[in-house]
Amino acid sequence: MSHDVLTPDDALSEPQEQNTQPLSEDYKSDRTQVETEKSPPKSTDKERIELPKEPLLKPYVPNENVHAQIVEDDLEEAQNRFRVDSTQTYTVAEDFKALEDIGKDKKKKEKSSEGKRKRDRVLRWKGITVEEMKKKRVERTILDDISGHAFGGELTFIMGSSGAGKTTLLNVLTGRNKGSLRTNGEISLNGRKMTSSEMKQLSAYVQQEDVFMASQTVSEVLHFAVKMRSPERLSKKRRENLVENMLTTFGLKNCENTRVGSVKEKGISRGEKKRLTIACEILTDPPVLFCDEPTSGLDSFMSHQVMKCLKDLAKEGKIVICTIHQPSTWVYQMADRLVVLCQGKVAFEGRTKNVEAFLVKLGSPVPDHASVSDHFIRVLSRNVREQQTDYEARMQKILKTQLSKDRLTLSESVRYQKSKDKNLRKKIHRSWCFQFFALIGRGLVQITRRKKYILARLILTVLVSWFLGMVYLQIPINRDNLLGIKGVIFATLQMNNILYMMPSLISFWEDYAVVVREYQSNMYSPSAYFMARSFTDSLLHLFYPIIFFSIIYFMTGLPITIIGMSTFLTMCIAMSMIITSLSHAVVSLCGNVTISLTVAPLISVPVMVFGGFLITVKAIPIYYKPLSYISWYHYAFEANMIALFKDHGVIEGCNQTSIMTSAMNMECSTGLKLIEDQDFDVDHFWMDFVAVGAILVFWKITPNNYYNSTISLKVVCGEKFYCFIWCRNPCRFP
DSSP, X not given: OOOOOOOHHHHHSOOOOOOSSOOOGXXXXXXXXXXXXXXXXXXXXXXXXXXXXXXXXXXXXXXXXXXXXXXXXXXXXXXXXXXXXXXXXXXXXXXXXXXXXXXXXXXXXXXXXHHHHHHTOEEEEEEEEEEEEETTEEEEEEEEEEEEEEETTOEEEEEESTXXXXXXXXXXXXXXXXXXXEEEEEEEETTEEXXXXXXXXXXXXXXXXXXXXXXXXXXXXXXXXXXXXXXXXXXXXXXXXXXXXXXXXXXXXXXXXXXXXXXXXXXXXXXXXXXXXXXXXXXXXXXXXXXXXXXXXXXXXXXHHHHHHHHHHXXXXXXXXXEESSOOHHHHTTOSEEEEEETXXXXXXXXXXXXXXXXXXXXXXXXXXXXXXXXXHHHHSXXXXXXXXXXXXXXXXXXXXXXXXXXOOTTTSBOOOOSSXXXXXXXXXXXXXXHHHHHHHHHHHHHXXXXXXXXXXXXXXXXXXXXXXXXXXXXXXXXXXXXXXXXXXXXXXXXXXXXXXXXXXXXHHHTHHHHHHHHHTTSOXXXXXXXXXHHHHHHHHHHHHHHHHXXXXXXXXXXXXXXXXXXXXXXXXXXHHHHHHHHHHHHHHHSOHHHHHHHXXXXXXXXXXXXXXXXXXXXXXXXXXXXXXXXXXXXXXXXXXXXXXXXXXXXXXXXXXXXXXXXXXTTOSBHHHHHHHTTOOGGGHHHHHHHHHHHHHHHXXXXXXXXXXXXXXXXXXXXXXXXXXXXXXXXXXO
């Protein structure tokens, strides 16, 4: 075990009377000093609750294995934790064994034991070093040998100027968004070394940006989160009671029926969004809560309200760690501990009450009527007139003054032997079918509320079909108009690119950030969302093609036959669904909407060129033949031509006797001859339906795997994520 190391809190605090019985060295900390300071120097037996043969102070910090056992119990219960109301939690083991029997009332003893158990949690990080890699070389060091700790029941701030490494440290602690960064160091909870997967099991992460479905109300967001995250399927009454308690606890009762909104759509305030995000994340009652810039973009009052919610959660015994740039005085006074970063190193780590004394020791006391946090950040910042050498020398002085060193080393960490391997993979409580139908229900509600979007696409469909119908208005089927007839049939298929590809691609990607957040929260799998979204979009693409068909078919005067009309309508619907599914596939594969707008035409245009209108099948060069075989335009065009002209008979204006002698009459004869001249085969009619159906199924199902990979890579890589096809050094799973 290591020897005691002097910390700023030790150096700056008044000497305290030490207890005669030593504590476990791994857990000697500022917490022990606080408890000693709070207890009177001389207490009577009546004033102190005594245990048999031992004073109370020592049992408060039990041995390492007891602390490690708390973590093991937390991991066992992680999959089934859930808040049944605003103050209680549901777990597999609902009551904890009392540490000592002191002869008190059973309920009070259990409550005291549980509260003490929660506050016994200590999160430590030792020697955290983060380096940005580029071409297998260290581009720069973001964090350099960072150490610190946080306690249960306390609110810890990670402060620093922009670029100091606050968010990077938080991401390392949570095991998220590491990307291509190389990290070293150790993270432990109660002396037990924690892996990234284990930390994710025991923690919740409130990201800086609050992302929700803009069309959902506050109440609907909480109802959906409760329904998807509860370990057991709650009744409607219990779910409503829980949501009601959450709304009241987080001050969201007045806006429960207000839509969340977005940048483009007015909704609730940013402070209410932040409280809603916190409410969704603590549903599983995690022992550790991480928040990235919870007050970013909020005014002083809203910041105070958000931090008050976090402070109340800390009072429940949780470890609450927040990154914060420059808090107001009200917000700063709520913090129990402070970690200040400067140039990727620790400038201060300790209790907030010792910050002013620390600044005095640096020779920069806090001026009268000045905020401590503002002054500290100002001390760490470079003045405009200050030379770089002077600034670096001043920073070295600050870093040397910071004496806080974490006592936990690799050799001191508890090696807790597991009796059996634990499955630490993410567990989604609801079945895939339940997720699928729940997401369909939410998707349908979302569609009904996106009235402007639906109206805009409806107007676009009407205008394009009307414009195309006016170009070929009541075109007669005769020798002079055969090229125009084929043109309108193929143009109908081609217009699906304009009508459905780009809108579908953009709208599908709008919810991407929401899906990432909800997937991280174990609400549902990406495959369930993809299939549900594909299904709801398909409902829209049953509606728009019918309108498109109704306008253009009758305006152009195509033959009114059952087989012709049904085939034409079927192919319009199939083309719209294929194009939409292709858009989903491209954006899922690329992982970036800007790149997708470039890639999508690269796929659709070649198959359209070899669809049979611009060049016949036999005239296609042999090296381009495969494109005609996978072209859905080819099969749809062939089916429409067969359905419309198979039984047409002699085409008006054609002279059958001159067809062999006049090159101008090559395409002029019967409907069958017109089909043959296009290199189409009448016997392929039903095969065309099969081919179009197979292509539709392919684009509906296959992209599901790409979407799963995209979401998973985004969760692992964070902002460093790039499409694994376009990136030379893609991020990899750890």
